[in-house]
Amino acid sequence: MSLKKIAVLPGDGIGPEIVAEAVKLLECLQQDFGFGMEIESAALGGAGYDQSGDPLPQETLALCQQADAVLLGAVGGPQYDTLERDMRPERGLLRIRTELELFSNLRPAMLYPQLASASSLKDEIVAGLDIMIVRELTGGIYFGQPRGIRELENGERQGFNTLVYAEHEVDRIARSAFDIAMLRNKKLCSVDKANVLEVSELWREVVIKVSADYPEVELSHMYVDNASMQLVRAPKQFDVMVTTNMFGDILSDTAAMLTGSIGMLPSASLDSAGKGMYEPIHGSAPDIVGKSMANPLATILSVAMMLRYSLGEAELANKIDLAVGNVLNQGFRTADIADGGNSVSTVAMGDAVVAAMRALSS
Ligand code: IPM
Numbered sequence: 350m351s352l353k354k355i356a357v358l359p360g361d362g363i364g365p366e367i368v369a370e371a372v373k374l375l376e377c378l379q380q381d382f383g384f385g386m387e388i389e390s391a392a393l394g395g396a397g398y399d400q401s402g403d404p405l406p407q408e409t410l411a412l413c414q415q416a417d418a419v420l421l422g423a424v425g426g427p428q429y430d431t432l433e434r435d436m437r438p439e440r441g442l443l444r445i446r447t448e449l450e451l452f453s454n455l456r457p458a459m460l461y462p463q464l465a466s467a468s469s470l471k472d473e474i475v476a477g478l479d480i481m482i483v484r485e486l487t488g489g490i491y492f493g494q495p496r497g498i499r500e501l502e503n504g505e506r507q508g509f510n511t512l513v514y515a516e517h518e519v520d521r522i523a524r525s526a527f528d529i530a531m532l533r534n535k536k537l538c539s540v541d542k543a544n545v546l547e548v549s550e551l552w553r554e555v556v557i558k559v560s561a562d563y564p565e566v567e568l569s570h571m572y573v574d575n576a577s578m579q580l581v582r583a584p585k586q587f588d589v590m591v592t593t594n595m596f597g598d599i600l601s602d603t604a605a606m607l608t609g610s611i612g613m614l615p616s617a618s619l620d621s622a623g624k625g626m627y628e629p630i631h632g633s634a635p636d637i638v639g640k641s642m643a644n645p646l647a648t649i650l651s652v653a654m655m656l657r658y659s660l661g662e663a664e665l666a667n668k669i670d671l672a673v674g675n676v677l678n679q680g681f682r683t684a685d686i687a688d689g690g691n692s693v694s695t696v697a698m699g700d701a702v703v704a705a706m707r708a709l710s711s
């Protein structure tokens with residue numbers, strides 16, 4: 350059996366702490382489940398800058414290009430905020446997305462029944478919530494040219510960015526979203542601002558065109574302002590949502606918080622061949638670094654997504670999901686999901702998942 354190559358990028362802040370727990374789980378898969386893999390680590394973000402003066406070092410990119418999948422912790426930290434823009438950790442993340450052509454970003458927001466009280470919304474509004482946001486990740490205003498800060502004739506400075514989408518970019522993200530809708534409840538809502546923006550008008554046109562290839566999927570359209578309202582008013586009306594890079598950035602944070610536990614949510618960023626980078630939705634949490642307080646479950650669930658979407662190991666992925674559910678049933682909570690009750694450390698949570706996984710190996 351050929352070994353799967355997994356590139357591991359711990360990154361900054363709590364990144365190394367949570368990734369260590371995910372690696373522990375991968376090692377358990379190798380020892381107890383016959384999962385053949387090879388792990389190699391490299392620096393990204395602030396760690397990359399510290400190591401070689403570049404938030405995306407050449408050898409990190411090369412490693413990721415050769416890997417079957419990439420597991421990322423988180424990047425960023427206050428010590429890097431004053432660096433020149435190109436040297437900041439976030440730029441490393443944006444560049445790796447571009448270099449690997451990871452245009453399709455899957456951000457699930459689901460509420461674990463065991464954590465129902467963690468949401469700031471009423472139980473009946475969020476109970477059973479299970480949404481998938483498909484965010485376009487390599488285009489739109491994040492990358493559009495021209496961009497910059499220029500000086501006007503009167504000496505005043507003006508900042509500018511460009512929101513652009515070519516038809517093929519909309520076509521491929523729409524197909525990605527329709528494919529996912531087909532595996533779920535066959536409902537897709539495309540979010541745009543077609544009442545104001547030409548780029549959204551074209552977006553909507555292309556999405557409608559693609560929908561002809563997916564007659565079973567019920568397609569709807571919503572303006573982004575309304576979508577942000579509907580997400581907190583009646584989120585269960587959504588199954589899959591597809592949207593642009595920046596709208597998706599914003600809406601996915603809202604959707605994540607509906608579950609009350611951003612520390613639980615994984616994500617996948619995929620290219621057209623299904624190769625992907627997997628990371629928790631949360632950030633590098635500089636305030637809790639080194640305290641073993643971080644919740645490793647979002648990273649562990651990202652490993653499950655990796656097995657499912659890139660490594661053809663759906664059964665193992667299901668087992669990880671089950672193990673995480675069992676650990677929650679046993680009452681294990683890190684501080685972020687403890688609701689004021691007893692909490693365990695990052696390491697203890699990782700150990701609990703490995704133990705729950707081993708219990709499923711026979
Ligand atoms: C995210 C983050 C990034 C983004 C930042 C860190 C560049 O907010 O992954 O949602 O805006 O895409």
Ligand code: MG
Binds near residue numbers: 598599602
């Ligand atoms: Mg974001």
